[in-house]
Amino acid sequence: MTSAAATPMSARYETVIGIEIHVQLKTASKMFxxxxxxxxxxxxxxxxxxxxxxxxxxxxxxxxxxVELVLETGMALEAEIVPVTRWDRxxxxxxxxxxxxxxxxxxxxxxxxxxxAFETSEGPVTVGIRRAHLEEDTARLVHAADPGxxxxxxVDFNRSGMPLMEIVTxxxxxxxxQARRYAEELRLLLxxxxxxxxxxxxxxxxxxxxxxxxxxxxxxxxxxxxxxxMNSFRSVERAIAYEVERQERVLDAGEPLVQxxxxxxxxxxxxxxxxxxxxxxxxxxxxxxDLPPLRADPAWLEEIRGRLPELPAARRGRYTAGLGLxxxxxxxxxxxxxxxxxxEETLAAAGGLGLAGVTPKLVANWVSGEYLRLAKxxxxxxxxxxxxxxxxxxxxxxxxxxxxGLVADGSLSGTSAKQVFxxxxxxxxxxxxxxxxxxxxxxxDRDALAAAVEDVIAANAAAVADYRAGxxxxxxxxxxxxxxxxxxxxxxxxVAELLRGGLDDGGTTG
Amino acid sequence: MAAxxxxxxxxxxxxxxxxxxxxxxxxxxxxxxxILEQYRVLAELDTEAIAPTAQTIELENILRxxxxxxxxxxxxxxxxxxxxxxxxxxxxxxxxxLDE
Numbered sequence: 001m002t003s004a005a006a007t008p009m010s011a012r013y014e015t016v017i018g019i020e021i022h023v024q025l026k027t028a029s030k031m032f033x034x035x036x037x038x039x040x041x042x043x044x045x046x047x048x049x050x051x052x053x054x055x056x057x058x059x060x061x062x063x064x065x066x067v068e069l070v071l072e073t074g075m076a077l078e079a080e081i082v083p084v085t086r087w088d089r090x091x092x093x094x095x096x097x098x099x100x101x102x103x104x105x106x107x108x109x110x111x112x113x114x115x116x117a118f119e120t121s122e123g124p125v126t127v128g129i130r131r132a133h134l135e136e137d138t139a140r141l142v143h144a145a146d147p148g149x150x151x152x153x154x155v156d157f158n159r160s161g162m163p164l165m166e167i168v169t170x171x172x173x174x175x176x177x178q179a180r181r182y183a184e185e186l187r188l189l190l191x192x193x194x195x196x197x198x199x200x201x202x203x204x205x206x207x208x209x210x211x212x213x214x215x216x217x218x219x220x221x222x223x224x225x226x227x228x229x230m231n232s233f234r235s236v237e238r239a240i241a242y243e244v245e246r247q248e249r250v251l252d253a254g255e256p257l258v259q260x261x262x263x264x265x266x267x268x269x270x271x272x273x274x275x276x277x278x279x280x281x282x283x284x285x286x287x288x289x290d291l292p293p294l295r296a297d298p299a300w301l302e303e304i305r306g307r308l309p310e311l312p313a314a315r316r317g318r319y320t321a322g323l324g325l326x327x328x329x330x331x332x333x334x335x336x337x338x339x340x341x342x343x344e345e346t347l348a349a350a351g352g353l354g355l356a357g358v359t360p361k362l363v364a365n366w367v368s369g370e371y372l373r374l375a376k377x378x379x380x381x382x383x384x385x386x387x388x389x390x391x392x393x394x395x396x397x398x399x400x401x402x403x404x405g406l407v408a409d410g411s412l413s414g415t416s417a418k419q420v421f422x423x424x425x426x427x428x429x430x431x432x433x434x435x436x437x438x439x440x441x442x443x444x445d446r447d448a449l450a451a452a453v454e455d456v457i458a459a460n461a462a463a464v465a466d467y468r469a470g471x472x473x474x475x476x477x478x479x480x481x482x483x484x485x486x487x488x489x490x491x492x493x494x495v496a497e498l499l500r501g502g503l504d505d506g507g508t509t510g
Numbered sequence: 511m512a513a514x515x516x517x518x519x520x521x522x523x524x525x526x527x528x529x530x531x532x533x534x535x536x537x538x539x540x541x542x543x544x545i546l547e548q549y550r551v552l553a554e555l556d557t558e559a560i561a562p563t564a565q566t567i568e569l570e571n572i573l574r575x576x577x578x579x580x581x582x583x584x585x586x587x588x589x590x591x592x593x594x595x596x597x598x599x600x601x602x603x604x605x606x607x608l609d610e
Contacts, residue, residue, distance in 0.1 A: 093527055
């Protein structure tokens with residue numbers, strides 16, 4: 001082993017990561033034509049018109065809603081809004097681009113110089129946002145073989161002209177985890193705004209990472225690789241971690257890195273060369289003559305700013321500082337749309353029902369614990385960032401509020417409550433009906449418990465003697481015996497009190 | 511404004527996917543440089559007080575409401591396709607993974 005290999009790799013190199021994310025905007029019609037955007041599952045080439053097919057003689061007209069969603073995103077990212085912006089043509093030839101150019105924004109993106117803060121296991125991080133601009137999506141290509149075995153590409157123009165926002169960070173990120181957390185936080189923000197559903201598996205959010213390494217202390221950037229085809233947040237983290245290791249191996253072997261585009265193979269857990277970049281791409285950008293410039297009128301901007309909802313970071317802050325939730329609960333709940341809705345609605349329902357004992361902390365425990373556990377079982381989602389919105393519909397907020405109320409006022413034990421909740425989640429019956437059906441109401445009546453306590457004292461002479469000899473653990477055993485006799489329905493605190501009373505008095509045995 | 515070289519013209523022709531012969535490149539080199547010459551004359555004008563623009567018509571903020579409209583029937587959309595397989599357009603193979 002060489003001395004270099006004995007040093008941890010991360011101690012010798014610094015990783016530099018910049019992220020480019022494309023998201024499909026949530027509009028009803030395409031970017032420059034009126035074709036509907038319901039392309040998911042639609043038959044190929046059934047959502048096209050002369051404009052998005054790039055036929056001669058057509059004139060694009062920009063979708064106001066798409067422009068507004070980018071402006072709103074820029075505001076949420078604390079970015080500068082460019083007062084006057086225009087469109088540019090990015091020229092290249094590819095079968096997914098019917099006009100031979102893509103309408104995009106080059107010199108004057110709608111917004112620039114923003115930032116986004118997010119949490120990581122090593123503390124909070126803020127990444128600079130270089131720009132967020134608007135463009136049109138390309139057609140979709142499917143690679144196939146025809147019946148004769150000839151390899152062909154098939155083109156579906158449904159996606160052509162869908163509104164696309166590109167968000168580019170500064171090269172501020174330093175670890176694969178930071179890259180993943182940034183992408184997750186951005187997705188939460190976009191969903192909160194309603195700018196995009198940002199489903200990675202459906203290609204509504206495409207993450208590309210520019211990854212390079214440089215010796216620690218070196219100011220100049222190393223040769224970068226652009227990593228693509230990462231289809232989940234987990235892939236983003238794994239792909240970048242692999243790429244960093246690969247670059248370290250190349251440099252340690254004394255070989256040069258080449259600037260290239262690399263794809264991520266999720267099954268094999270490696271990146272592979274897709275395209276070597278020889279010189280910079282020459283897209284011959286020039287101003288789009290068919291679209292007039294866009295001036296961001298202050299009144300229009302104010303109207304858009306007024307629509308901004310509570311953003312994920314602000315919501316987490318309100319949950320911790322305002323409602324007393326733990327940072328963990330706040331993070332877990334805000335990361336999941338279904339959990340957030342259930343938490344908010346259960347609190348509101350508790351207020352409506354006058355259940356003062358149902359505190360935000362108690363509701364949060366149920367939502368981040370039992371609810372998300374069952375939701376993940378039901379949907380089979382990844383542990384983090386589960387999309388439990390569908391599962392949330394299974395739980396009625398007022399029923400969850402009632403259930404928590406029953407535990408809070410001592411009518412139901414914690415163990416029984418979990419049983420009731422699971423049945424409500426699965427079968428949807430009202431909480432009261434389940435409690436009655438299962439005979440689970442907690443016994444908190446002294447007289448009702450007295451007989452059981454006396455029986456246990458009579459039947460367990462050895463434990464009683466131990467307790468009287470000063471061994472407190474014996475009390476726990478005796479409480480357990482009463483719980484067993486009442487099938488878990490007894491109020492444990494009351495049982496302990498009754499047992500102590502009976503034993504300390506000298507009691508009925510002896 | 512430097513003049514275009516023969517290689518510059520060949521590069522631009524390649525970017526535009528124009529298959530031009532050497533004679534044609536030479537002829538275009540002369541014509542393109544002649545056009546650039548005219549810009550050299552224009553560049554002599556004092557434009558200090560004039561804001562840069564990329565527009566020749568004074569329109570701004572032409573936007574439409576986000577309302578979906580009708581699409582072309584698939585057969586009509588594909589009527590000009592060189593080759594068709596089902597409802598897809600068939601083109602020569604593109605290496606998998608290179609689509610942006």
